[in-house]
Amino acid sequence: MLTAEEIGEIEHEAKNYPVRSAVTIDALQIVQRHRGWVSDEAIQDLANHLGVSKADLDSVASFYNLIYRHRVGRHVIHLCDSVSCWVMGYRQVREELEKQLGIDFGGTTADSRFTFLPVVCLGCCDHAPAMLIDGDLHTDLSPGSIANTLERYL
Amino acid sequence: MLAIxxxxxxxxxxxxxxxxxxAYEAxxxxxxxRKILHGMEPKQVTQEIKSANLRGRGGAGFSTGTKWSFVPLGPDVPNPTYLVCNADEMEPGTFKDRLLMERDPHQLIEGMIVACYAIEGDVAYIFLRNEYRLCAERISRALAEAYDRNYLGKNILGSGFNLEMRLHISAGRYMCGEESGLLNALEGKRANPxxxxxxxxTAGLFGKPTVVNNVETLCCVPHIINHGAEWFRALSHSDDGGTKLYGVSGKVKRPGLWELPMGTPVREILEDHAGGMRDGLKxxxxxPGGASTEFITDADLDLPMDFKxxxxxxxxxxxxxxxxxxxxTCPVGMxxxxxxxFARESCGWCTPCWSGLGWAERLLAAMEDGNGEQGDIEKLEQLAKWWSPGNTFCALAPGAAEPLQSALKHFRDDFERHIREGHCPHH
Incomplete structure (x- = not known):
């Protein structure tokens, strides 16, 4: 079931569009903000609420990079793997993250603390390599700076 | 003089x-x-932008005034007409629109209001990529301020002109930057073209007339109205009007972003502003302009950075x-x-793109790992030909062909060496 709070936020956003189904992507983000991810059950509940088919809604949910259709950890790391970061040492940073976390892209640590994912160019190429953790931007990364950065996310 | x-x-x-x-008003x-509301007709505004030779800053370089002039005007046009600001900056290597939105959000909002007046727009959306959190925060605040002072909303400054402006935050996909994919995303659908x-x-968002313009393009608009088309053209070193935000990333001494006259030579940007290559590197x-452009080499550095x-x-x-x-750095790896x-961000709509990009990516991965085979280079050339404009619905695969074809031309020895020696010489 969607909560009253979720429904309230969805209906607020829906006013921005002349067609109800246009709020779909906002609605997915609202549910994810409250629950951390979008489960099969949430897809069904949202489909009922918006009056769209479950299959249509899932095809939208699974299309977008930042809608999580699997359970994620408490903190989500998005490491930029686009070209400027690649030139500036992305591989060494990725290797260090893999070592510290013990997981590769797509993985979640056993204690559910971190999920590790790649992301398209974060638009701070003059401070590459870069990553986002829970939406916070971290730039000018080096393998040596990773441990300290991760410590801030418990 | 700096402001000019x-x-x-x-x-x-x-x-x-x-x-x-x-501060923006000051x-x-x-x-x-104020100038357009109390003294210019919509068509005059469009004409001024056209005369300024403002070309779209999102990458394609289409004349902004010409695009606006395609929108039908008058009482018989089906309402509403939309303006969408493409703020989905996801082209790898591109970091210019972020600065404009974070540091001067009202400049963008005013540009959008002027654009809406010119196209008789009723509703405007800013389509912003999810990762630009600070932009979202600052644009939201600026929108509230603009509504508060009646630059937005009903009967703007007593002129009878009404405009609603909304911020839409995307859920992330490169395809959303493609004009028609963006419109599908804004309608709550997959961002297929x-x-x-x-x-x-003529038939855009929700089937209604819609203009889609890039952030930097719209930011130029208030200045053209204030100072005139002739002034804007004179800012430039070339036929394309205005200044341009130029950026450099990679192993140069001072990576960064600079506003310079349109048509500034590549060498000046690279050497004077970015400080040239780091010591010991050549x-x-x-x-030149994001992942979807062809490699150039040192023989081309004196060319002007403009559309022609x-x-x-x-x-x-x-x-x-x-x-x-x-x-x-290995050109094959890059x-x-x-x-x-490109392979990961393909929306899967048409075959040359979803199938061909994945194929090219696997060939290059094998080559970089030392498992390249004779004939791979020719296969890559053939694939890139299949991605040429006209074979696909949108510009994603043609964009991917640009760095691939040019890399095969300029760095052919590197590709051949990977196959011949069975390993990457840079590893």
Whole structure:
């Protein structure tokens, strides 16, 4: 079931569009903000609420990079793997993250603390390599700076 | 003089904080809006933008005034008409629109209001990529300020002109930057491209007339209205009007972003502003304007960075933010990285793209791992030919062909050596 709070936020956003189904992507983000991810059950509940088919809604949910259709950890790391970061040492940073976390892209640590994912160019190429953790931007990364950065996310 | 030479960034604060509405007004902000509301017809505004030779800063370089002129005007047009600001900056290597939105959000909002007046727009959306959190925060605040002072909403400044403006935050996909994919995303759908024609200017968002313009393009608009088309053209070193935000990333001494006259030579941006290559490294090539542009080499550095200039080297200005390849970085690896990006971000709508990009990515991955085979280079050339414009619904795969074809041309020895020696010489 969607909560009253979720429904309230969805209906607020829906006013921005002349067609109800246009709020779909906002609605997915609202549910994810409250629950951390979008489960099969949430897809069904949202489909009922918006009056769209479950299959249509899932095809939208699974299309977008930042809608999580699997359970994620408490903190989500998005490491930029686009070209400027690649030139500036992305591989060494990725290797260090893999070592510290013990997981590769797509993985979640056993204690559910971190999920590790790649992301398209974060638009701070003059401070590459870069990553986002829970939406916070971290730039000018080096393998040596990773441990300290991760410590801030418990 | 600074404010005149750098209209887009001259008013920005040194400490990184945004120009708020009071500071924006004190610097001449919202004067362009007053000027058009009380003295210009919509068609005159479009004509001024057309005369200024403002070309789209999102990469394609289409004349902004011409695009606006395609929108039907008058009482018989089906309402509403939409303006969408493409703020989905996801072209790898591009980091210019972020600065404009974070540091001077009212400049963009005023540009959008003027654009809406010209196209008789009723509703405007800012389509912002999810990762730009600070932009979202600052745009939201600026929108509230603009509503508060009646620059937005009903009967703007007593003129009878009404406009609603909304911020939409995307859930992330490169395809959303493609004009018609963006419109599908804004309608709550997958960001697949639409078959054109019809073009969005006649049948766009929710089937209504829609203009989609890039952030930097719209930021130029208030300045053209304030100072005139002739002034805007004179800012430039070339036929394309205005200044341009140019960026450099890669192993140069001072990576960064600078507002310079349109048509500034590549060498000046690279050497004077970015400080040239880091000590001990040599330039092998660069992609001039994001991932979807052709590599150029040191033989091309004296070309002007504008829409026509780079065509002489078989390339494009794109977004104007260049990514530098040094002699210590593998061109095959860099091309593989680019193809990996395009393959992952393909929406899957048409076959040359979803099938071909993945194939190219696997060939390059094998080559970089030392498992390349004779004939792979020819296969890559053939694939890139299949991605040419006309074979696909949108510009994603043709964009991917640009760095691939040019890398195969300029760095052919590197590709051949990977196959011949069975390993990457840079590893």
């Amino acid at each position: 030479e750098k209209p887009l960034t001259g008013n920005m604060r040194g400490d990184g904080s945004p120009v708020d509405i009071d 610097g001449g902000g919202y004067q362009a809006l 639409r078959l054109k024609p019809p073009y969005p200017t 330039l092998r090539g660069l992609v 200039g780079l065509a002489k080297a078989g390339s494009r200005m794109g977004t104007g933010t260049m990514i530098v390849l040094d002699d210590n 091309t593989w990285n680019l193809m990996q990006f």
